[in-house]
Amino acid sequence: MPSSVEFSSAQQLLRQQRPLEAASALAPLLAREPDNIEALLLAGRIELAQDSPTRARPYLERATRLSPKLASGHFLLGICLYIDNDFKPALSALESANVLRPNDGGTLLYLALTYEGLAQTQDAMRVYPLAIARNPSAEAPLAYARLLFTLSRFDDAQAQVIESLRRDAKLREAHYELARLHFEAGRYSQSAASGGLALTLPGSATVERPIHFLLSRAYSKLNQTALAAQHREAFERIPPRLVR
Amino acid sequence: MPLKLFLCAALLSGAALFHSGPVLPYKHDNGLTPRRRLPENMGPGAAILDYNGDGLMDIAFPTALFRNDGNLKFTDVTAESGINAKVFGIGVTVADFDNDGRPDLLVTTWGTPLLYRNLGNGKFQATSIAEPGLWTVAVFFDADNDGWQDLFLGHFASYDPATEPDCSYNGDHHYCHPMSYPPHASRLFHNNHGRFEDISQASGIAGHAGKVFGAVASDLDGDGLLDLFVANDSVPNFLFHNRGKLRFDEVALDSGVAYSADGNPRSGMGVDAADYDGDGREDLFVANFNRERFSIYKNLGGLNFHDEAGPTGIGQATQMYSGWGLKFFDRDHDGDEDLIVVNGHPDDRIETLSRTLTHKEPILYFENRQGRFIATPIGADYPARGLAMGDLNNDGQLDMVVAGNGETPLIFLGTPTPGNHWLGIDHRGLRAGALVRWSVSGKVRQKRINSGGSYLSAHDPRVVLGLGGASQAEWVEIAIPNQPVQRIANLKADRYHALVR
Numbered sequence: 001m002p003s004s005v006e007f008s009s010a011q012q013l014l015r016q017q018r019p020l021e022a023a024s025a026l027a028p029l030l031a032r033e034p035d036n037i038e039a040l041l042l043a044g045r046i047e048l049a050q051d052s053p054t055r056a057r058p059y060l061e062r063a064t065r066l067s068p069k070l071a072s073g074h075f076l077l078g079i080c081l082y083i084d085n086d087f088k089p090a091l092s093a094l095e096s097a098n099v100l101r102p103n104d105g106g107t108l109l110y111l112a113l114t115y116e117g118l119a120q121t122q123d124a125m126r127v128y129p130l131a132i133a134r135n136p137s138a139e140a141p142l143a144y145a146r147l148l149f150t151l152s153r154f155d156d157a158q159a160q161v162i163e164s165l166r167r168d169a170k171l172r173e174a175h176y177e178l179a180r181l182h183f184e185a186g187r188y189s190q191s192a193a194s195g196g197l198a199l200t201l202p203g204s205a206t207v208e209r210p211i212h213f214l215l216s217r218a219y220s221k222l223n224q225t226a227l228a229a230q231h232r233e234a235f236e237r238i239p240p241r242l243v244r
Numbered sequence: 245m246p247l248k249l250f251l252c253a254a255l256l257s258g259a260a261l262f263h264s265g266p267v268l269p270y271k272h273d274n275g276l277t278p279r280r281r282l283p284e285n286m287g288p289g290a291a292i293l294d295y296n297g298d299g300l301m302d303i304a305f306p307t308a309l310f311r312n313d314g315n316l317k318f319t320d321v322t323a324e325s326g327i328n329a330k331v332f333g334i335g336v337t338v339a340d341f342d343n344d345g346r347p348d349l350l351v352t353t354w355g356t357p358l359l360y361r362n363l364g365n366g367k368f369q370a371t372s373i374a375e376p377g378l379w380t381v382a383v384f385f386d387a388d389n390d391g392w393q394d395l396f397l398g399h400f401a402s403y404d405p406a407t408e409p410d411c412s413y414n415g416d417h418h419y420c421h422p423m424s425y426p427p428h429a430s431r432l433f434h435n436n437h438g439r440f441e442d443i444s445q446a447s448g449i450a451g452h453a454g455k456v457f458g459a460v461a462s463d464l465d466g467d468g469l470l471d472l473f474v475a476n477d478s479v480p481n482f483l484f485h486n487r488g489k490l491r492f493d494e495v496a497l498d499s500g501v502a503y504s505a506d507g508n509p510r511s512g513m514g515v516d517a518a519d520y521d522g523d524g525r526e527d528l529f530v531a532n533f534n535r536e537r538f539s540i541y542k543n544l545g546g547l548n549f550h551d552e553a554g555p556t557g558i559g560q561a562t563q564m565y566s567g568w569g570l571k572f573f574d575r576d577h578d579g580d581e582d583l584i585v586v587n588g589h590p591d592d593r594i595e596t597l598s599r600t601l602t603h604k605e606p607i608l609y610f611e612n613r614q615g616r617f618i619a620t621p622i623g624a625d626y627p628a629r630g631l632a633m634g635d636l637n638n639d640g641q642l643d644m645v646v647a648g649n650g651e652t653p654l655i656f657l658g659t660p661t662p663g664n665h666w667l668g669i670d671h672r673g674l675r676a677g678a679l680v681r682w683s684v685s686g687k688v689r690q691k692r693i694n695s696g697g698s699y700l701s702a703h704d705p706r707v708v709l710g711l712g713g714a715s716q717a718e719w720v721e722i723a724i725p726n727q728p729v730q731r732i733a734n735l736k737a738d739r740y741h742a743l744v745r
Contacts, residue, residue, distance in 0.1 A: 085535065085600070086598050087600045088599050088600040089599045117563075118564070121560050150554050150559055151560075152552070152554035152555045153554075210506040210508075213506070213507025220498065240507070
């Protein structure tokens with residue numbers, strides 16, 4: 001672990017969710033020691049925290065090239081490539097991380113997500129349960145639930161959502177998934193209730209539009225036209241997420 | 245490899261389903277520039293039609309026409325036919341808009357869309373039908389059941405090359421995301437005895453700005469009026485419900501076909517309608533962009549649809565691809581609707597950005613096995629756009645013309661399925677909205693005729709029915725809106741029957 005003041009300062013700033021300042025703090029160290037593995041990894045994490053996988057990638061590729069046996073380097077590179085939707089090299093990086101550090105919950109979760117991204121559904125279905133067993137986060141069963149939802153395996157998806165909520169009862173995305181499952185099953189009142197609860201919880205803003213979309217449909221099915229119109233208006237006010 | 249395994253693999257391979265056909269002396273000019281302007285990656289469409297009435301299906305592209313001389317020999321007749329090879333052509337569709345018994349053409353362009361009247365002497369006479377724009381898909385359909393083909397003319401985004409956004413990366417220009425351009429309204433024309441009158445405002449069509457790539461006319465609620473489903477790129481799809489008297493209501497949101505399950509608009513490109521699950525209702529298919537998964541909307545009745553991409557296997561099989569031309573058809577003549585989809589990433593420079601995606605993608609054939617679709621790739625990867633299906637050699641096997649962006653088109657010839665028989669219907673009155681029913685060994689099947697579909701393309705107008713192992717159909721019924729049902733008994737298999745009322 002580098003003992004430089006720059007590294008400690010950058011690390012602390014990143015923890016305080018001040019990535020721009022963290023990058024500035026780290027820059028002198030990287031300029032002085034371009035092969036400093038820990039500094040490269042931290043630089044990658046700072047860029048990822050700014051949603052810039054493209055800028056993170058060169059730092060992480062350099063780190064894994066200089067230290068090919070370092071699991072965390074491959075893991076972070078895998079995440080970076082996954083976020084950048086470049087699933088084939090992401091899979092390669094995550095498989096390397098998995099060999100170097102087997103049974104790591106984070107690695108297994110991203111491996112499953114990457115298999116899913118590559119439409120290797122059977123592999124994803126095999127790895128998700130392992131990731132859930134070794135990863136205490138509520139995100140792991142939720143991610144599995146989303147895959148099961150796309151396969152129309154709604155009962156299995158619901159079991160995973162319930163597990164996710166057991167791990168974090170206030171996870172907004174999990175309540176939204178539950179609302180979707182209720183909707184699919186024709187339980188429109190419960191769908192509206194779960195969706196309404198999701199709206200009140202803190203969490204990712206990206207799910208706000210889908211929640212209003214779902215609520216608009218649920219209230220429409222319940223013939224509550226004013227509420228349906230209100231959520232439709234809210235849904236249409238929020239710009240959609242770009243996929244490409 | 246053990247013989248049994250080898251046979252299994254051979255049966256499942258694309259080569260066993262289709263084989264390469266003739267190569268046309270034509271290469272699509274996409275007007276490629278270093279700047280990568282929006283219209284360059286759109287076309288072309290393709291059409292299969294018998295323009296000279298000789299019983300052999302010819303092939304058209306937006307700027308070229310090839311006459312079928314028999315034995316799968318084709319002659320370029322573009323110059324003598326009057327087809328304008330100089331326009332920036334995008335799509336091509338076919339209909340007998342003046343009811344003279346001859347198929348006419350409509351070519352959409354980045355420019356003025358051209359309506360080509362078939363003069364019957366091998367020549368076409370062009371007239372412009374709308375102001376210049378970025379016109380993509382055209383669908384002829386009889387919206388008011390008056391016996392004349394009305395016209396939906398789809399427009400993509402408002403586009404001005406002078407204000408093309410800069411979507412470069414590392415010094416290379418890439419095609420911009422369609423979100424970069426504002427949507428634009430499409431048009432509807434009423435066919436008044438061969439003259440087109442713009443009813444876009446009065447019909448309700450003009451009130452909905454979109455970025456139209458695909459459209460299909462089909463009676464989705466069984467009320468005897470053709471509805472119009474329109475696939476948009478990066479904005480919600482439209483479902484125009486035909487309320488009669490040339491009035492349409494847009495109902496896609498309430499019908500469940502506007503957005504993905506999360507409420508995101510997708511990149512709708514190719515479309516089709518067919519009853520893939522045999523429940524008597526027309527379902528919808530939309531080819532989308534990679535990672536969006538393609539949609540297969542089961543028609544639940546009452547204009548309610550549910551995307552069955554998961555349980556049908558379509559979602560997983562298409563997750564990595566960007567789809568364009570497509571068609572439901574009964575390839576193996578077993579009586580159900582199989583499916584073909586041609587694919588290709590729209591960015592020809594995608595491989596400089598991604599090690600996962602490729603510009604050329606596989607053509608996918610999906611065999612329908614009791615409502616679950618099993619994918620098999622056909623041929624080599626290709627940057628496909630338009631797809632026209634038809635029988636180029638009158639052997640009852642549907643062949644395909646695949647038009648590639650900036651490429652020489654591909655022709656694949658259908659291969660017979662041993663033991664299965666077919667029956668072809670060649671009927672001039674067989675227009676969208678008609679219902680064909682047929683009985684084989686006591687089992688009755690049905691197929692509704694739709695108009696449009698695929699991507700910027702038009703298929704062979706004849707209908708091929710699968711008979712399975714039977715050597716004849718006990719009867720075939722043809723129901724055309726506002727006309728008495730026509731029933732013909734004891735039709736022999738493995739031939740076309742030219743039927744007239």
